[in-house]
Amino acid sequence: MSRHAWQRSPEEFAAHLAQVTPWLIEQLQDDRQPWSPCAPGEILAKLPEQPPSSPEPLSTVLEDLQSIIEPGLVRWNAPGWFAWFPSNAHPDAILGDLLASATAQQGMLWASSPACTELETRMLEWLRIALGLPENFREGGSGGGVIQDTASSGVLACMVAARDRTTAGLATSKGGDACGGLIAYASEQSHSSVLKAAGICGIGRDNLRLIPTDEAYQLDTEALARTMEQDAQAGNRPCFCCATVGTTGCGAIDPVGRIADICGDHNCWLHVDAAWAGTAALVPEFRTALTAGSDRADSWSFNPHKWMGAAFDCSCLWLADRSHLIASMSIDPEYLSNSASRSGDVIDYRDWHVQLGRRFRALKLWVLLRCTGVDVLADMVRAHVGFAQQIENAVEGISELLLAAPRTLSLLCIRHTEGDDATQDLIDRINQSDRFAVTHCRLDGRLVMRVAVGTLAVDQETVDAFIAAIRT
Ligand SMILES: Cc1ncc(COP(=O)(O)O)c(C=O)c1O
Known part of the structure; x- marks a missing residue:
């Protein structure tokens, strides 16, 4: 059957799906540095100024996805993502989408x-x-x-x-x-x-x-x-x-x-x-x-x-x-x-x-x-709250750190007893660790490190490593 250039045969679509699948899977096994190392304008400079007028193979697009786009991705799926709030893309939801x-x-x-x-x-x-x-x-x-x-x-x-x-x-x-x-x-x-x-x-x-x-x-x-x-x-x-x-x-x-x-x-x-x-x-x-x-x-x-x-x-x-x-x-x-x-x-x-x-x-x-299933999602929430409790217990045992507000569920607000500069230093060091991402807020005018536990991938090993990181 003849097709126009803008159409795709079922076979082509199936082949393309197979081509993108490894990349999709890789996104979910994400233990890379959470923050993007890109400087402002770096990605834009690598993108052609003119739109393509004729077709390119998907394989070329995927190569550019890896070399140009990937460095600019922030790894919200990473196990050590404690920044802002989680924005989880569960594999079942990805399929639904x-x-x-x-x-x-x-x-x-x-x-x-x-x-x-x-x-x-x-x-x-x-x-x-x-x-x-x-x-x-x-x-x-x-x-x-x-x-x-x-x-x-x-x-x-x-x-x-x-x-x-x-x-x-x-x-x-x-x-x-x-x-x-x-x-x-x-x-x-x-x-x-x-x-x-x-x-x-x-x-x-x-x-x-x-x-x-x-x-x-x-x-x-x-x-x-x-x-x-x-x-x-x-x-x-x-x-x-x-x-x-x-x-x-x-x-x-x-x-x-x-x-x-x-x-x-x-x-x-x-x-x-x-x-x-x-x-x-x-x-x-x-x-x-x-x-x-x-x-x-x-x-x-x-x-x-x-x-x-x-x-x-x-x-x-x-x-x-x-x-x-x-x-x-x-x-x-x-x-x-x-x-x-x-x-x-x-x-x-x-x-x-x-x-x-x-x-x-x-x-x-x-x-x-x-x-x-709802019960499994509930178990996930329980597990995340349990991890946050462990971090809370650890913070209570570190004399230089204190909880700036009562823990709610899996969210902790931590500050350094020596004040904002020391808290900022803590935040910077955690974020430079290549493994963890945290953000901040201010409570009563004082700087606070927010730790929001809750990605799908977070596990005991990550939590232990995070506790070790804040201890040192
Ligand atoms: C309490 C609360 N309300 C509203 C929002 C806004 O969410 P959205 O990005 O869906 O607009 C946020 C985002 O983090 C939030 O924490």
């Missing part, structure tokens, strides 16, 4: 992909059950869940929905003045995406009140209650509050139940950001601390693409009452009109976030959850 790409689905509407839509509905429900999240997030009643690309997009979508709930839709229809007096709240330790969302959605960055935290870096609920009350007295409109379950800096868990009481007094939307720590709710003995009070939250999000291994990107968001989000996000141009949507019997996920087109992310969750 590959399968999803091959299906070329565009899941904006039920009609544009019934499978993408309905598998997503089921996956959100599986995960809701697996995390022990409350019934009111369940699809079927007024609630429901959706996959967003990132937690940042999720918090923006919820802030827009909250803004519209408070202004009875005027902010969307009229813009500008309708946002006057709207106030958002989050702790000083909340993720920067909350501040970004406040700027984008018209509430304004200056109208995000960053509430102080207590000695464990959890949002101070008395300060929140006082601030909201003062805002209400001054004629402002408390609109959106973000509670963080597992802050980015030190993993602090805000008291969601008490925050829900305060939000309830002011009809203020409560969003729970459990981007990293949410995965640990797979473990029954960790669950209560992570989900308490969430039955009174308006929205709750976590990133399976972080600790759970779902391969970036995949962020799950649940709503207690989906109608607000849908009211803010739905738009109905003629070219998308179809009988299934008109029937009201189907979900069109394009109405649940900013973008129209959407990837078939549910497929990688499906393959991951089926081939690995």
Whole structure:
């Protein structure tokens, strides 16, 4: 059969798959130096300025992948990756992603992909059950869940929905003045995406009140209650509050139940950001601390693409009452009109976030959850927490080091007793070790080394070597 140059025969595709497979496998057996040694511009300088006009063999592309691109990869899969948070690509999720790409689905509407839509509905429900999240997030009643690309997009979508709930839709229809007096709240330790969302959605960055935290870096609920009350007295409109379950800096868990009481007094939307720590709710003995009070939250999000291994990107968001989000996000141009949507019997996920087109992310969750299973993922989390405990015990035995905050799950914040310069020196030496990667944050203005245990490959030998490294 004759083919055009832009087409590939099944035999060619199969041969290409076989050609890339060794490289894929190599990525997962990753014990190379985690940080890239590249200097700025080094990769760019090796890439031709002009696009290729005629075909090149895949083998040539793979050679360049190895020689040009690979040095610029940061090894997030490496066993000694303790930087930021894990961003795990489990082999089962990689396969799911590959399968999803091959299906070329565009899941904006039920009609544009019934499978993408309905598998997503089921996956959100599986995960809701697996995390022990409350019934009111369940699809079927007024609630429901959706996959967003990132937690940042999720918090923006919820802030827009909250803004519209408070202004009875005027902010969307009229813009500008309708946002006057709207106030958002989050702790000083909340993720920067909350501040970004406040700027984008018209509430304004200056109208995000960053509430102080207590000695464990959890949002101070008395300060929140006082601030909201003062805002209400001054004629402002408390609109959106973000509670963080597992802050980015030190993993602090805000008291969601008490925050829900305060939000309830002011009809203020409560969003729970459990981007990293949410995965640990797979473990029954960790669950209560992570989900308490969430039955009174308006929205709750976590990133399976972080600790759970779902391969970036995949962020799950649940709503207690989906109608607000849908009211803010739905738009109905003629070219998308179809009988299934008109029937009201189907979900069109394009109405649940900013973008129209959407990837078939549910497929990688499906393959991951089926081939690995929830219990095994829970065991992984337990093991990682156990490794972090070992590092914590070791730090307690080193007189020059101390824990700058209580350990949360598998995240540790360590500093040197002699101050910031000594802590920076520790961070630099660890990062120059060729084996480990760590990042930093500041707590109470002091520099802290963050150690976030959680890659798929981390093992006892790596943890022992890390402990030996911080001892020396
Ligand atoms: C607590 C928290 N929320 C939100 C985010 C943002 O995540 P994303 O990259 O999915 O937007 C992060 C990222 O690390 C985070 O730690």
